[in-house]
Amino acid sequence: MKIFYAIQATGNGHISRATQLYPYLQQFGEVDFFLSGNNASLDINLPIKFRSAGCSLHYSKCGGLNYWDIVKNIRPHQIYKDATALPLKNYDIIINDFDSVTALACKMQKVHSVQFGHQASFVSEHTPRPEKRSLMGEMILKHYAPSPKHIGLHFENYDSFIHPPVIKDEITQAEPKDLKHITVYLPSFQKDCLEKAFHKLSDVEFHWFLNDVPTKHKVGNITYFPVNQKLFNESLINCHGIITGGGFETPAEALYLRKKVLSIPIRDHYEQECNAAALKKMGVPVVYEVSNDFDLIIETWLNSPIIYPKMQANNINETLQFLFDTYRD
Structure with missing residues (x-):
């Protein structure tokens, strides 16, 4: 065939x-x-x-x-x-x-x-x-x-x-740990839109995956990563939670691993708005606009006890x- x-x-x-x-x-x-x-x-x-x-x-x-x-x-x-x-x-x-x-x-x-x-x-x-x-x-x-x-x-x-x-084999076969860092994957945001909010939370370690980052490097509490499947899988498997868009695959994998999720759907992207509606029904916090108090939103999310339904593969x-x-x- x-x-x-x-x-x-x-x-x-x-x-x-x-x-x-x-x-x-x-x-x-x-x-x-x-x-x-x-x-x-x-x-x-x-x-x-x-x-x-x-x-x-x-x-x-x-x-x-x-x-x-x-x-x-x-x-x-x-x-x-x-x-x-x-x-x-x-x-x-x-x-x-x-x-x-x-x-x-x-x-x-x-x-x-x-x-x-x-x-x-x-x-x-x-x-x-x-x-x-x-x-x-x-x-x-x-x-x-x-x-x-x-x-x-x-x-x-x-x-x-x-x-x-x-769900990828690397995820289903993983033994997830909580190494306390927060994984960030938001391809519709440039670095200077969010950097200040992350630095304000100096006691939180962020793993931030960006398209324009050539090599892994650390500045303060942020470790910047190039978009790389192997590195991302490792970060996700061992994170405390993930801040990501309103896509489908990444939230699904995070929920499968029982990780905390904060979703920021791409503005004016209707499919992501639909996904956000589905995530909200499952108890996932959704942020539609990132403003000057984004660090407080992240802090509230991290301090909130959240239990999601188990994601099936x-x-x-x-x-x-x-x-x-x-x-x-």
Whole structure:
């Protein structure tokens, strides 16, 4: 069997999930990966056969999306050209992790795919949303990468086609410890937006992962790290808690490890606002705006006793078998 797997590289989570799934997918057949977008900062150890600039996210300085930069960097003619060039009819199954180029190619070439991943869960009305829904956000979630079939991943099984998150082997096989530091991963924030707040909490050690940090180094109570999967896993496994965005994979792994989580969803990022709504239902504190009292918010969070529901890890073999059976139906 020949398998085409499209990865949306607007962040590291999609690549991390595909990397975990790859050896399991190989049990079903030969896998070729398509990488679309250029926001990811992880090393990619996958057989990437096709690439496209696709559509990528751009951030403002302190925690928001820059829609102007997103729009001006989209190249419709190139996207059309890339979609035309994908030889999808050569594959027995097309798995799409929320990529618009692959969805367009399927439409043009009259083949079908299965949308597999976190965004697929939003097809269900049972999946949590914020109190104020965004019409544009809902349209993007449902029409950005349309597919006739969906298999979603989320924190809880909100619907029959939604499965638990894919947790990396490094996490499920770990023996977590509490070495008292706080891990920080907030890719939409530049350093000077938060540095002062962290330094105010001089008795708290922070491990801060940033895209523009070339090497590990320490300044006061902050150890700066480059974005590196091995280093991040180690920090997360041994942290007291994590401050992160409103993404999916990182909060899921932290909750699986029974770590404290403080979520700061990217401003004006509707999917992250939806994830924040789900996290709040689970008891996770959510901060929507970072202001001058952020150090006090962190201090309150650290001093609060928080008990989360236990996060279940995906049974990957079962889920992939369900995926292949769904595709054939």
